[in-house]
Amino acid sequence: MDEAWAAVEAVKTASVKDLFADEPDRLERLALDEAGIHFDFSKTHLSRDALAAFIRLAEAADFAGRRDALFAGEIVNPTEGRAAEHSAERGEGAPESVARARKLHQRMRTLIDAVEAEAFGPVEHIIHIGIGGSALGPELLLDTLGRAGAGYDVAIVSNVDGAALEEAALAFDPHATLLVIASKTFTTSEAMLNARSALDWMRDHGVTDPLGRTVALTAAPDKALAFGIDETRILPFAETVGGRFSLWSSIGLPAAAALGWDAFESLLEGAAAMDRHFRLALPERNVPLIAAFVDRYYANVRGAGTRAVFAYDERLRLLPTYLQQLEMESNGKSVRLDGSPVGRTAAPVTWGGVGTDAQHAVFQLLHQGTQLVPVEFVASLEPGNELDPEHHRQLLINCFAQGAALMAGRDAADPHRAYPGDRPSTTILLDRIDPRTLGALLAFYEHRTFANAVLLRINPFDQFGVELGKEMANALDSQSALDFDPSTEALIARAFGDVE
Ligand code: F6P
Numbered sequence: 001m002d003e004a005w006a007a008v009e010a011v012k013t014a015s016v017k018d019l020f021a022d023e024p025d026r027l028e029r030l031a032l033d034e035a036g037i038h039f040d041f042s043k044t045h046l047s048r049d050a051l052a053a054f055i056r057l058a059e060a061a062d063f064a065g066r067r068d069a070l071f072a073g074e075i076v077n078p079t080e081g082r083a084a085e086h087s088a089e090r091g092e093g094a095p096e097s098v099a100r101a102r103k104l105h106q107r108m109r110t111l112i113d114a115v116e117a118e119a120f121g122p123v124e125h126i127i128h129i130g131i132g133g134s135a136l137g138p139e140l141l142l143d144t145l146g147r148a149g150a151g152y153d154v155a156i157v158s159n160v161d162g163a164a165l166e167e168a169a170l171a172f173d174p175h176a177t178l179l180v181i182a183s184k185t186f187t188t189s190e191a192m193l194n195a196r197s198a199l200d201w202m203r204d205h206g207v208t209d210p211l212g213r214t215v216a217l218t219a220a221p222d223k224a225l226a227f228g229i230d231e232t233r234i235l236p237f238a239e240t241v242g243g244r245f246s247l248w249s250s251i252g253l254p255a256a257a258a259l260g261w262d263a264f265e266s267l268l269e270g271a272a273a274m275d276r277h278f279r280l281a282l283p284e285r286n287v288p289l290i291a292a293f294v295d296r297y298y299a300n301v302r303g304a305g306t307r308a309v310f311a312y313d314e315r316l317r318l319l320p321t322y323l324q325q326l327e328m329e330s331n332g333k334s335v336r337l338d339g340s341p342v343g344r345t346a347a348p349v350t351w352g353g354v355g356t357d358a359q360h361a362v363f364q365l366l367h368q369g370t371q372l373v374p375v376e377f378v379a380s381l382e383p384g385n386e387l388d389p390e391h392h393r394q395l396l397i398n399c400f401a402q403g404a405a406l407m408a409g410r411d412a413a414d415p416h417r418a419y420p421g422d423r424p425s426t427t428i429l430l431d432r433i434d435p436r437t438l439g440a441l442l443a444f445y446e447h448r449t450f451a452n453a454v455l456l457r458i459n460p461f462d463q464f465g466v467e468l469g470k471e472m473a474n475a476l477d478s479q480s481a482l483d484f485d486p487s488t489e490a491l492i493a494r495a496f497g498d499v500e
Pocket of ligand 1: 132185188243
């Protein structure tokens with residue numbers, strides 16, 4: 001494996017401009033269409049030789065074996081002794097896991113029908129309480145697909161800051177609100193406090209049985225039961241579905257309710273199409289794997305510490321935030337599966353924004369700054385608005401021009417006006433933004449994250465790095481261990497006074 005890395009590092013790469021001149025079939029090889037999405041990697045430094053070296057690296061890392069293990073439902077998350085079965089939620093996985101997911105989806109559908117039939121009283125609004133993976137996925141789905149109109153007003157309340165819940169409560173009628181508590185563990189302190197406060201809000205406004213209007217989405221049904229939620233309104237998903245991979249499970253309920261079941265099913269189908277591609281395509285045509293090669297090249301060969309994603313579409317404005325959790329919580333690790341140091345940059349910092357806004361804010365650094373930042377543009381051929389088509393034309397023109405300018409650069413006698421150029425970008429162009437294509441796009445990102453982890457030999461499915469902060473907050477909360485550093489102690493004293 002070390003030899004394979006050395007071979008990757010030893011590949012001499014020309015500028016992207018020269019690569020286009022040297023490799024006439026570059027577009028044909030590196031601009032690939034899959035599941036309604038065009039992926040153009042040709043403006044990166046992935047030369048024919050670099051690609052070949054990365055394919056050998058993937059072989060040395062037993063990429064095919066690890067991928068088979070993922071889809072077979074084998075334990076690919078050994079630190080927690082679990083499989084990672086998000087693909088089974090879309091029908092691609094071990095037969096018994098697929099069957100279990102189908103049953104869950106049937107129950108989701110029945111519950112949505114019951115809500116529509118006013119079995120729990122009138123429902124116009126949904127407050128979805130959850131944080132991290134229990135919020136970001138549904139929020140992205142609703143923000144991306146719900147703009148043309150949704151069956152319910154949905155507020156996603158994640159932050160423990162009461163302002164988040166207050167905002168939702170002010171906008172909604174408690175007598176016409178369904179409360180959804182989404183938490184894989186059903187112990188996350190933010191979700192539990194928000195859930196209790198939301199129930200209080202309903203009660204305070206005269207709702208006689210708020211728990212009777214509450215649904216739980218969780219992998220810990222016993223805890224939801226103990227919380228007081230009736231088992232008919234608990235939708236348990238599998239422990240093997242990780243939080244940041246869970247929007248395909250019952251965590252997607254508010255989106256499925258508001259957007260309609262057909263939309264949710266199309267989302268799953270789109271993701272399944274990408275699953276099949278990832279599982280079956282040869283390495284040189286395998287889009288998530290090639291994307292991971294590009295990620296590894298810039299992080300490990302060229303020393304890039306970040307990667308930037310710009311959605312050239314308002315509907316995808318939450319995509320960078322969603323990807324931050326997916327990529328940084330999964331691969332933000334320093335040790336390999338066997339516990340040894342990973343020894344190279346694992347996850348670069350994912351950041352980004354929306355085009356064209358970002359052009360007028362952060363693109364200065366991309367064009368002329370000292371850091372190399374691989375950029376990813378995500379856009380749609382079809383517009384998401386009914387205004388003059390000139391808006392969408394301008395949006396795409398700007399998107400393409402930025403990629404071209406980053407690559408081309410410009411010489412100038414005045415150094416302030418010179419652009420070094422040869423700055424890489426990938427363009428992801430969706431035929432349209434609909435549930436199916438969005439499903440495929442999100443599954444692409446999931447598999448790319450997994451492929452990166454395979455090349456690094458790390459476990460992308462645990463997240464122990466979030467525990468210490470939680471433990472310290474608990475210690476402070478219960479005042480059980482007040483031996484913090486002087487700075488923290490002073491902050492505590494300033495906020496809460498001296499505590500014995
Ligand atoms: O603290 C991180 C984390 O565990 C994420 O991985 C997860 O998505 C989020 O918290 C919420 O967890 P839960 O769904 O168990 O409330």
